[in-house]
Amino acid sequence: MxxxxxxxxxxxxxxxxxxxxxxxxxxxxxxxxxxxxxxxxxxxxxxxxxxxGIYSGHVQLHAKGYWDDKTINNTFELPDSLKNSILQHSNVIDLIPRLESFALAAGKERSHESFVVGISPDKETRMTRLRDKVIKGTYFDASGKGTLVAQGLASFLKLDIGDSIVLFSQGYHGVNAAGAYPVTGIVKFSSPEINRTFLYLDLESAQQLFSTENLFTSIVVNMTNPRNVEETTKDLIAVIDTTKYEVLDWKELLPExxxxxxxxxxxxxxxxxxxxxxxxxxxxxxxxxxxxxxxxxxxxxxxxxxxxxxxxxxxxxxxxxxxxxxxxxxxxxxxxxxxxxxxxxxxxxxxxxxxxxxxxxxxxxxxxxxxxxxxxxxxxxxxxxxxxxxxxxxxxxxxxxxxxxxx
Structure with missing residues (x-):
């Protein structure tokens, strides 16, 4: 040879x-x-x-059927046993809770539809860097009170720092949801759609607004290595009760x-x-x-x-x-x-x-x-x-x- x-x-x-x-x-x-x-x-x-990274995350946990019918009634509570089971996965860093729903947002003269997102401020900014997107005002302080309004929505409603924004919506199981919140910060997103409609509250305020104490619409799974998202998703599906919950990766969340x-x-x-x-x-x-x-x-x-x-x-x-x-x-x-x-x-x-x-x-x-x-x-x-x-x-x-x- x-x-x-x-x-x-x-x-x-x-x-x-x-x-x-x-x-x-x-x-x-x-x-x-x-x-x-x-x-x-x-x-x-x-x-x-x-x-x-703008918003969705690589993997989300919902109540069964939420992604097909995104209503405030399809919320769920996260038991400690399920939370601990997910956090034990080697590729999971943290769980980021959210409460999301639509509301009519009103300023002094105008009103516009908005997408209200209740967040845990510290956890949210670690994944989406929401704090870095604040172009005016401040991020949530220690009390967490106030609201962050997307630049496009704030511009349409003619809102500035210190002004109040009033929200009207339907809460859990049909209860009326209404509240007024001071604008503490204005955030700018690269996505025009998000920039026109998004509005952030701290999680506790959002739960009070929609009468959903201890309930969430989604849990974003923050991962160590996003490249292993498919394997991680399969592992998480194996540890949850699929009759109550669903786990979706970014491919299912963002088909477009x-x-x-x-x-x-x-x-x-x-x-x-x-x-x-x-x-x-x-x-x-x-x-x-x-x-x-x-x-x-x-x-x-x-x-x-x-x-x-x-x-x-x-x-x-x-x-x-x-x-x-x-x-x-x-x-x-x-x-x-x-x-x-x-x-x-x-x-x-x-x-x-x-x-x-x-x-x-x-x-x-x-x-x-x-x-x-x-x-x-x-x-x-x-x-x-x-x-x-x-x-x-x-x-x-x-x-x-x-x-x-x-x-």
Whole structure:
């Protein structure tokens, strides 16, 4: 085998120009494919983190059926036994309680629909960084009294710090819900929809408003490693009573985001497919020429005693070495580019940037350092290259030494 490997290596470099052209084409494909996938996967990861981090979180716990019928009556109490069972999971940091419902918000002159969110101020800001979004006034103080109003809603209602906002709604089991609260802070969100409607109360005030003492509409599960969300969701489903509760991950909470990513990913895969088709034809053309030129050589070597099986192994080794050199070179050349754009993401401008901001995503394109990107592209290139050896192997299988030496 060592002798065959040495012969294969020398055979590659017998025609240096052809070999370098082939390697260059494969390297270019490797570099372009790795950079393209790194940019795609990096932007998807950023998109998920931004959209999920604005509000929903990666995993939520609800009363059974709440997500299909989001009413204040579909609230639930979180028993200590269930809370402790969830917190025992190695990937769970904390549980963030919320009480959510719609209400009519009124200022001095105008009224507008609003989405009222009762929160635990300290826990909420640890996950969504709500405190950092305050552009005027202050975050909830130690007493927790007052309200945070989204900038768009405050602007429409002509509210400023110190003004009162009046809320009218329907509480638990149809009771009337009404209350007046001082505006202590104004928060700004990148998502226009959230910026037009959201309003935050501390959890106790929200429970008093809607007459839902110790009840919640959702519990957001804050995790150590959001990349393990699917495994964590399955584990949590296993420890809850599924007749009373439901656990949903971000893919179920935000199906429109999933569809957007899937559509963009499909387009990227089509582009990669076209690129690899071009490379495959180039590699096959090179292998075809190499095989045609070496028919006489194969016949002589076979006549001297080197069997067809060993000849086939040698040709396969030549192709494998060609692919290996190209893959390693492509990986080395692409890594600095990916590292640079991982640390210094591309900042977008224009209409694309506006569209991303409207969706709640920062308009940047970070690159992913996921090692799986290299492995997937290397595997595909190796597969294409080895697939190109089918033709020379068929030629060697049907090789007739006498006829080959006369070629």
């Amino acid at each position: 060592r002798l065959l490997l040495q012969m294969a290596w020398r055979n590659i470099w017998r025609n240096k120009r052809r070999t370098l052209i082939t390697i260059s084409s494969i390297v270019l494909a490797m570099v372009l494919s790795v950079i393209m996938r790194s940019m795609q996967l990096g932007s998807y990861s950023k998109m998920i983190d931004d959209v999920v 985001l999933v569809q957007q990513i899937q559509g963009d990913n499909a387009g990227g895969l089509i582009m990669l497919g076209i690129l690899y088709m071009i490379v495959a034809f180039g590699i096959f053309g090179t292998i075809l020429m190499m095989t045609t030129e070496r028919i006489r050589e194969f016949g002589i070597v076979n006549a001297l005693g080197l069997g067809r099986m060993k000849l086939s192994v040698m040709v396969a080794l030549e192709t494998t070495l060609l692919a290996a050199v190209s893959i390693v070179t492509g990986a080395i050349l692409s890594y600095p580019v990916i590292m640079h754009f991982h640390n210094h993401p591309i900042h977008l401008t224009g209409e694309m940037a506006k569209g991303m901001v409207n969706f709640g995503v920062e308009p940047v394109l970070p690159f992913s350092l996921d090692p799986g990107i290299y492995l997937h592209q290397a595997f595909l290139i190796l597969l294409i290259t080895l697939g190109s050896t089918i033709y020379p192997l068929l030629v060697l299988k049907n090789l007739k030494p006498v006829a080959a030496m006369r070629a």
